[in-house]
Amino acid sequence: MPKKPGLKDIAAAAGVAVSTVSHVLNGTASISEEVRARVMEAARELGYLARRQARASIASLSKVLLAVPESAMPSNDVNLVSWTILSALTRDAEERGIRITPFPIGPDTPVTAVAEAARKAGAEGIILFNDDREPLLKAIAESGIPAVLINGEDPYMHLDSVTPGNRFAAQMAVRQLLALGHRRILHLTWNGRKTVRRRLDGFRDAMAEAGRPDEDALVLMAASFTPDDGEAAMAAWLAQHPDLAGVTAVFCSADNLAFGAMKAIKARGLTIPGDLSVVGFDGVALGELHDPPLATVSVPMEQFGRAALGLIEQRSLGGDRVRAAHRLELGCNLIERASLARVRR
Known part of the structure; x- marks a missing residue:
């Protein structure tokens, strides 16, 4: 039976110390983009990522582009839903050592601009929030960059998505x-x-x-x-x-x-x-x-970001393997308060 690759094998292939490999894979220290890319590529080629993916124990992302329509920016109390979802996403990303690069989408922003911005920023994934225009979804899908749509609906299943039921x-x-x-x-x-x-x-x-x-x-x-x-x-x-x-x-x-x-x-x-x-x-x-x-x-607005980051990681770890788009619907519950009562006969 062939020996399973370990940290020493990845370190030798990437030309770095074992401790550096550990930091990259677990997100426990700040590592340069160039070194991180070498380590991740070596781990992927050796089959280590696929094995660790099943155990959900790897920090495979370092930077994600967050594309948000200007109209959905949580700038006031009218946008409490946006504020709650994006705040929780930012918090989850920080806990996992993932940097979020915001990218506002205006009414005249070309549909190709989101993927271009992600490449320019060196982002490994894209989170698209509240914008489910079909041309935009298609353009992002064609870029090949792992992406997730939050709080939108993609009937053609171009992208992975997270939405309430x-x-x-x-x-x-x-x-x-x-x-x-x-x-x-x-x-x-x-x-x-x-x-x-x-x-x-x-x-x-x-x-x-x-x-x-x-x-x-x-x-x-x-x-x-x-x-x-x-x-x-x-x-x-x-x-x-x-x-x-x-x-x-x-x-x-x-x-x-x-x-x-x-x-x-x-x-x-x-x-x-x-x-x-x-x-x-x-x-x-x-x-x-x-x-x-x-x-x-x-x-469950505070769970959107965590779910979206998980979907991006799964797709990025899969490499070039064909993987059908996943639609994740989160369950909701009814909170009965004093504005609701039985009909008075």
Whole structure:
């Protein structure tokens, strides 16, 4: 039986000390890019990486490009979801000794610019956040650089992706509303990306599953996901339906929309959940501080970065081997708070 390669074999092939190999493979010291590349190449050629990969015990990344649309930058309290996901990603990368190089994507940024920036920065992988335009996904896939899409949907499976289970989580939330006696439900959403449309799909799935007619599955479109637009859309609907048209609950496709809806409902002199139950989606921290505290679908936002880095490592360690794109959907759970109640008979 041939001898399995060890650190001494890698050190001899790369022309470095055994301690240097150990530091590179375990991410325990700062090593120059040139030396690190030599060690990783020697470990890959000797078959050491494949063996260690199965044990998930190797720090195979040192630098990752993070491509983020300018509109998704966590610059204020409207972007709490982005802030939470990106903060956790940065923290996970720091713990693993991985440097994150940010790259903002503007409306006029060419789709080839992300891969070009990654090569220029010497990044071994790309994390694309919140931007699932098909031409961009295709351009990154064709670059050959290991990449993961976070919080987006790639129906053609160009890239690995990490996303919440939007459709099934929405279905779960609406099932609970139905279990509490709500029959005519308003879904407040906006014309967003495919991930948001999956939440609408889940709403309709649950209503159809319960045998509710289409007229009981009402959909209200806001101009965007901001609390102000949620408030405006809800206020306009309430003005047109002063008797609530039989609606007893509002299921919102984002917590931000729910915050605005709650404000409009209370401004109309109605009570939550007495007149209308309200459920959000995302699970941002502000929800618990509202009056009443917001029931919401909690998305595991702090796990996105860890999962994305793991997918990039798996693909980079695989070398040139063909590996189908993986779509990782993270489970969500419903947090029942005071904005949700059983229908009053």
